[in-house]
Amino acid sequence: MKKNIAIFVSGSGTNCENLIRYFQDSNDINCQLVVSNKADAYALTRATQLGVATAVVPKPQLNDETYMRQLMTDNGIQFIVLAGFLPLVPNFLIDMFPRRIVNLHPALLPKYGGKGMWGHHVHEAVKAAGETETGMTVHYVTPVCDAGEIIAQYRVALTPDDTPDTIAAKEHELEMRYFPQIVEQVILEQ
Secondary structure (H helix, E strand, O other): OOEEEEEEEOOOOHHHHHHHHHHOOOOOEEEEEEEEOOOOOHHHHHHHHOOOEEEEOOHHHHOOHHHHHHHHHHOOEEEEEEOOOOOOOOHHHHHHOOOOEEEEEOOOOOOOOOOOOOOHHHHHHHHHOOOOEEEEEEEEOOOOOOOOOEEEEEEEEOOOOOOHHHHHHHHHHHHHHHHHHHHHHHHHOO
8 A cells, every 4th residue: 555645845846846756656655745835836836737636734724733634634644755845844743743754954964954044045054164065964854943863865075166056956966866765765664
């Protein structure tokens, strides 16, 4: 029996689309639902075009335990993947899905994690610090932002000529290559 996952997003959804395409022909994992806190997130369009159900869940609903439990139950969700989801996940969801919520972070945690460290802010901080490498981290979600147990990290070398944009592009290549594989591995080990 396939495990149903929900992908939580806030933005354009390149990782969301990559996950949906990766699992399209899977015998084990089904991308059942894409949840966004933003009605205009392009990830919702990507999901709809690929035949995946979507739900817009603004902050009041995200923090409404009854609403979220019902949404997850109605869709048979067994695992949650955060792919560019900016709000903090409420504790009741973390309790409902223990070690079954993973997040992708665009840096090598514990560096450049925590409040305010998302998207371009991360890459600008990496550049400002003169780092010689960056990478991506997949970790379990806990009540403390970006502090959950690290599942996997992938690295890429940087040069002094790299800009925040080229750093972002290098890191994004890692996400496209490795994120779906790590998600699959974690889910199948459950």
